[in-house]
Amino acid sequence: MNRRLILMPMLLLLLVTASGFREPLTWPAPPVGSGARVFEVPTTGGDWYGIPPTQDCELRMPSTPVSGMVKLDGCRNVRLVGGEFYNATAPCAANGDGETAALYLANFAGTAHVEGLKIHGRGFSDGIWLSSTLPASVAQIEGTWAGGLAACQEPASGHVGGWPAEHPDCLQTWAGPSVLRFDKNTCWTIYEGYNVDTANWADAAGRKYPAKLIDIRRTNVRLDERTPNGRQCFTAWNRFSPSPTRLQRVHCTPGNAGFEWVAPSVSQDPAWWSGVKAGRYGGRDEIEATEAGIGYRTPTTVELPAPGPGSGSGLVPAAPDAAKGVSGGLLVRVARRARAGRVLDRGLALSVTCPSACRVRARAKLSGDAARRLG
Template sequence: MEFQQPSSDQDAEPADGGAAAVTQAALQAWRRTALLASGVAVAAVVGLVAVLVTGRDQEDLAGPPPSGPEGAGAAEEPAVPTETPDAPEPVPAVAEEALTWAPPPLEDPETIEVDAGRASLDLDPDRDYVIELPPEPLDVPGGVVLNGGRNVVMIGGEIHISRPGQTGPDVRGLYLKDQTGVVHVEGVLFSGPELAEGINLDQRQGAVVQLQNLRFETVRAGPPEHHADIIQTWAGPRELRVDGLSGSTEYQGFFLLPKEFGDQPEPDAFHLRRVDITGTPDAGYLLWRDERGWPMTIEDVWVDRAQQDTRRGSVLWRDDQPENWWDGVEVGAPPDGPFVPDGVAGVDYVSPGYVSGD
């Protein structure tokens, strides 16, 4: 059999002409399919990128999705926290009725702040003073002593006696001695478990003493040989003016002997207005005065004893005298309560003003 060398012509067909034709056609079809598939793939990638980019742009234009549960619609405005208002500060009780006597006019007064280390004061008899108690109760043996001064004014504060003493002055609230003008004490609370004397007066220089809106917690019996009083005077004053005073005592109330000591003249007058004094069951006389002829005016004055003894002679010394010194005094409690109720006098005292309008 003769062997034939293949032709070098690249277009020469294989020796098996039918099979070669089929193979060539299949190859050409595969190429067309591959090219088409590549084009479709590229188009798909381009389309996907376009979709992603377009969707991102739409999200940017639309803004962030609404918050809240699905289907709730637009987001609600965030709640603004509300501040709880501070509780109002308690308002101190205020006496309702204007007082009868205003403080005296003061000329270039010196102001003295009293404390536990400076509670006994010697004052110039020719100078005016304002005496200021501390913003908290003053707890000091012997209370406050004011010796001298011309016109002296003390308004508001609390004098507290908490320690027992050997004598009456050790357990006293206030001692006013030898003022030469007008001394005005208003809105002071006297308190403490050992308080056994309220106010003592030794006024031999002709002073006028004004005591208004004062409250005395129970004045105790005190040391041996001591008789407790809410107010006691043994010398003067020339004129005593009391308007608004409530007090309780285990022994006596007012003990008024303006000529017991000294050679000063008899008083011009004592004025008692809006006063209520309550005695414990063992208390003695709640109002006591000497038998001299100095005048006294009484308006809305009440005395009462816890054991409900309504006999006037048991609470008023010498009520049987023909001078009728205690005419106008009522035995019992004021129908509307104390004239100086709890919370009026003290460190938060607010003056109601004065009838004169000052």
């Protein structure tokens, strides 16, 4: 039978848009169970301390932005999916000369999972803080967007020596966790992106708690948000050997301050950050601000052809006519390769990316017979 005839039972809608495309995330949220303790986050923020390490927890964000810090200390598994932090207060009024993060997760014993979170506004100096010295601690940051952070005193030159105590970071660690996982994130900052200095802090006995693995995938940092800007996209000042980093599709847009855009630099220790590429993958941020935040839902799309090249190095160009003739035959072939028949039968989304900053989304509903033919 002709492949086009196979698609006859399909109701097909194609949309072309300039926004990013939603890909499935690598790591699912951990189970928290029916006995989980649920924290309804107030719009002004909140602090919860001393939660037992055997207790699963869920942070439930409100339907309006949160303007203050949320700190959760303890728990076993922690889950936060969706929601928005926004504080437009002038940084000197909000923080003085100190630092204030939107979210601080500490001393979790299991997996702390943050997904689909949006953080912005000059009232925050930092996005997310993490720390846990417990041996089974894992942090997963996925599908998040952070930007617009600010310090009370921002030197006109952008030189590192001129910065006060505030150092705007999208994410920072001091001690642990044992495993750090990042997937499908975008960070805009004028100073540092991801400061994964897990071996920075020492306890009274002098012990440090470096991560065993730092796994970063489909994540980009931009240091060009405004001027002056730019220190490092990825940093680990108290480095140790061997490097725990595992990188896949990680990109950095350098700033204008003239610094090495990773620390340690590739020349100092190539094992840490040599996999970081300049620019953005396909000329796009990994996640747009409009894709995270309030109303976020975990993506259930099936990834089709990869996007075309952007300013980043090491990318494989798409064929010039990759976006032309998005026919039923193309969808069938890709679906067959991905064995996506059952997924299509549930009416989920397919994304076909274009060689430039656009996408074609096919939303399909197949009959059971057509799904069996594709399977």
